[in-house]
Amino acid sequence: xxxxxxxxxxxxxxxxxxxxxxxxxxxxxxxxxxxxxxxxxxxxxxxxxxxxxxxxxxxxxxxxxxxxxxxxxxxxxxxxxxxxxxxxxxxxxxxxxxxxxxxxxxxxxxxxxxxxxxxxxxxxxx
Numbered sequence: 001x002x003x004x005x006x007x008x009x010x011x012x013x014x015x016x017x018x019x020x021x022x023x024x025x026x027x028x029x030x031x032x033x034x035x036x037x038x039x040x041x042x043x044x045x046x047x048x049x050x051x052x053x054x055x056x057x058x059x060x061x062x063x064x065x066x067x068x069x070x071x072x073x074x075x076x077x078x079x080x081x082x083x084x085x086x087x088x089x090x091x092x093x094x095x096x097x098x099x100x101x102x103x104x105x106x107x108x109x110x111x112x113x114x115x116x117x118x119x120x121x122x123x124x125x126x
Contacts, residue, residue, distance in 0.1 A: 018093070019089055022088065022089045022092050022093075023085060023089065025088075026085045026088045026089070028045065029041055029042055029045050029088070031044065031045075035084070035085070036082035036083060036084050037072075037082065037083040037088065038081065038082055038083075039068055039069055039072045039081075042068040042071065042072055042083075043064060043065050043068035043069075046064050046067055046068050046071075047061070047064045050064060074091060074095060075087055075088055075091035075092070077090075077091065
């Protein structure tokens with residue numbers, strides 16, 4: 001029983017740390033300090049990050065804007081053209097969980113495929 005309690009506490013601490021990191025990131029995106037992010041602010045941050053990585057050029061500007069618009073569409077739950085801190089944090093967590101689900105299903109499929117191949121190889125050997 002004690003181990004479960006420690007696991008729950010560890011999970012809660014990790015969740016709090018993630019939320020704090022996301023709130024910090026939100027404040028970074030919210031360049032004008034309005035309390036919400038618009039697609040222009042998001043695009044600027046993505047471009048700045050690309051520039052820092054040395055992966056940005058004039059041809060990639062359209063791609064940067066497109067990436068910002070796609071991410072924005074996923075996070076702007078109420079469709080008002082702005083993302084609040086709550087939408088940002090919850091949207092990221094939702095996308096992360098979805099991504100983990102996809103990864104888990106891919107691993108499961110790969111494992112099943114490998115297992116099926118091994119069974120087929122054994123049956124042909126006999």
